[in-house]
Amino acid sequence: MNSAIHHPQTGYTHTAIGLHWLIAIAIIGTFSLGLYMHELPLSPQKLKLYSWHKWAGVTIFLFVFVRLAWRLAHQPPALPAAMPGWQRSVAEATHVLLYLLMFAVPLSGWLMSSAKGFQTVWFGVLPLPDLLQKDTDLGDLLQQMHMLLNFTMAALVGAHAGAALKHHFLDRDEILARMLPFLGKSKNGEPK
């Protein structure tokens, strides 16, 4: 039961862990849906998928605000003392970029929808204001932007996950376990 009480220096809060995985799964799902749907020929199914993608994007956008607020209010645990300085810098930069992209990706999608003349109506109920006037050329540009931001994020998520696995299997430190508490228990016993 010790693991239920997280000291700021040794572990993430349950809320931080919950938000991390909730948003991670939502982002991977919404990203995959985006990859799949944009090649489809126009059909009712395609229109549905686009709407679902946009609803998911808006939902993630909201959760990211909660997550950032939580992150700012709760200091994350320190990195292992053995980590070289350059790795700390890269880890720090990756996290900052991932946070920026968690805002930039849904925002670019929202802007793109506005510019293309397809308003976002959250869950088909709540219309979001159009941030831009309809402008097809700008819409195409923002589509490129949305795609570029997404692929940048995918690359960073890959690096982020790869680094976590490297820490777990090669360095054998607690980096991955503190975001996946059950790993910590089975491997190193109760994390202190």
Place this chain on the structure above:
Amino acid sequence: MKFRLPGLALAAILLSAPVAQAVEFTQYQHGRSSLSFVYKQMNVPVDGQFKSFRAKIAFDPAKPAAAKAEFEIDLASVDAGSKDANDEVAAKAWFDTKTHPVARFVATSVKPLGNNRFEVAGKMSIKGKTQDLSTPVTVTQQGSNATFDGSLVLKRADYGIGDGVWADFGTVANEIQIKFRLVASAAAATK
């Protein structure tokens, strides 16, 4: 600027002269007319318009019962909000513009409703299907021009617009909000 004033004054007299008497508006002005619509897909309102359409109008506000109006739309001139949508809407399931390039409305009666409003009833033909249609129209006279404004809701299923996979209204709603503005000027001959 000064030497233009007499010309303007003369034009104003000429233009206002017919308004004082009964006047019939017969010259359709395409450049100032518009035909737009809003449809909902997944509850998202999307704006569209037709670029090519024409009208034959003969309207004397004093004799609405004698008014004549005929309206034709080239369906292939649709802008349904995106290139994908335009290609789709021209296809067989929607307008089938190859077989039915033109939609036509022919007015059969015009009744005054007061306050420059008139109830226009007629037959609307789209895609080989003809339905009765009536809509209030507001007429605004300005100089030698009359503007006919109106909006109505057309149900796409009444005309078989959006068949097959699109027939379900869950994605694209049945009701299409249509807004039109037609401008006609008084013919020189009727002065």
